[in-house]
Amino acid sequence: MEKAKYTIGVTALNAIDNPGPGVPVIRALQEAKSFDVKIIGLSYEALEPGIYMHDIVDKSYTIPYPSTGTHHLMNRLREIHDIEKLDVIIPNFDAELFSFIKLEPDLKKMGIHLFMPTIEQYEERQKVNLPEFGEKYNIKVPKSEAIFSLDKMPELEEDFKWPILVKGKFYEASVAHNFEQVNIAFNRISSKWGLPIIIQEFIHGTEFNVTGLGDGKGNTIAAVPIRKQYITDSGKGWGGIAVTDKKLLEITDRFISSTKWRGGFELELMKDNKGDFYMMEINPRIPAWIYLAVGVGQNIPEALVNLALGNEVKPYTKYDAGKMFVRYSWDMIVDLKEFEKISTTGEL
Amino acid sequence: MDIKKDVAVSDSGFVFYPTTGESFSVNPLGMEIIRLMKDDKSFDKITEYVVDHYNVESSTIEKDLLDFIEMLNHFSLMEDDGEG
Known part of the structure; x- marks a missing residue:
């Protein structure tokens, strides 16, 4: 045919x-x-x-x-x-x-x-809403607080331990070890991306990412976790490897089934020294390293197109671990x- | 003495742990020891093997083997470190 x-x-x-x-x-x-x-x-x-x-x-x-x-x-x-x-x-x-x-x-x-998330899904996973998101769906997230002014900082010192992360509402983050560094980061990031600025607990550990696809009914159509092996100065992965950690797949399944996520996504997670995973960010789109998912056996863009067109899509259930991507410029x-x-x- | 089941070691001494995607390099003796551990050989059996194949005292290899296991544990490659 x-x-x-x-x-x-x-x-x-x-x-x-x-x-x-x-x-x-x-x-x-x-x-x-x-x-x-x-x-x-x-x-x-x-x-x-x-x-x-x-x-x-x-x-x-x-x-x-x-x-x-x-x-x-x-x-x-x-x-x-x-x-x-x-x-x-x-x-x-x-x-x-x-x-x-x-x-x-x-x-x-x-x-x-x-084939995109709903407005509600898009809104509730916003960085400023992450604490409520974690509580609602029983997913560990770092403690964070959105602030509109630096006057709020002295109050927050009791709740946070140094260092802390100072994050923009869309992009950029800086690690700050003292108030002076918070000031600098707050002014630099807010002048570029606006307010609020998010003050977030700094989780020591290793970063993992998962890309996947939800069908909007709570089913996982695809999920591939990776660890970025090479991160550029601007924080972008320039090399990464598919991993098999079952906890990452469990968290992804829970995220999709509880939110009934519709569309592609990227989860950014941090694994602390005790082996606990914290959800750092949820990007409601396909990530730039998506070709690794294709390379290990899950063609997420293909499945997304078929879902968009109402075609039958069988969930991917396996992938080849141990394959890497190495990015290059040309x-x-x-x-x-x-x-x-x-x-x-x-x-x- | 239980090394994680999915830890893989190649003939070149390249050690790969697919759960986290981490990789390490070991020398030929380290490679042999990891393979013996994967075959469920006990600490004493591994010590005996090294003494039989290399010109080394058992007291020396016991200490080195403990150090090596401690290092594997540090890199979360041993069972019972609280990880899945």
Whole structure:
């Protein structure tokens, strides 16, 4: 029987030093066994490398930043859809997820399918809501407090032991050993990402990550835990290895079944010296290291597309432990004409 | 004396623990000792094996073997350290 061919829009083609998941998601889709794909790259900037990878992306279009308003995004997606007839979009940028979740019903009416968390799921796993999330779902989380002003710090000193983590609401974190360092981190991070700033207990230990996929009914469709082996100065994994720790899979199953998580995700966990795991963050999207999951036998983007389209999906139950990813950078030579075309017409 | 079941050691002395993804290197004697441990050999049997195959006093190997086990324990490669 001939395989179906789907036209899939993918964002986050920024395969840079802090890479977006777009390019590895596309590699996964190209290796899908259950369908063939035409890939439509959706980019925010003319210099996102994925635009120029013609064996990865069939056609690229620029789209407006979410901050310009969802109606601009919707209009642009409608224009692209008129030409390309998109079956599915996989949004991969943190900053755009909320807009796409909001647009999901309207996109569905146009025939474009998404498979994303609900607004409630998206909101309750926010960093500022992590303590309540941990309590509600019985998952260990580090003690944390969202603050809007440094005046709150003296009160918090009784509840926290030094060092502490000072975290931005979306990105960035610093370890602080004293008030002066808290001041510096608070001002630096809040000027970039706004308030509140999260003051969090520092858990000494080893970081593990899990990527997975929930079907929205409480079932785990896929789950692959890893330990990052090489972390860059900006905190990004540049090498990692699939591991078999059963506790990680138990926590993942509990997370999916109790929240009825819908869509892809990445859990960031810290294992302390006693062997206890703490949930540090829940990213409601596929991570940039997703191709390792494909490499060990779980093609999460393929399963996500099938769930989005209402196709039958059998849960993955195993993976090959001991396989690693090692990331690298690669300089492409690009004709100025291509840069000109995407910059001026918004298409390539 | 129980090394974790899924600890693997290759012919080159590369030790891999898939639960945590950690890897280590051991010398040929360390590799032999880990293999004996995986075969459920007792402390005394391993000491006997080393004395028979290497020119070393049993009192010396006993101390070194205890140090080696302590190191394996430190890296959570032995059973009963509170981990799954």
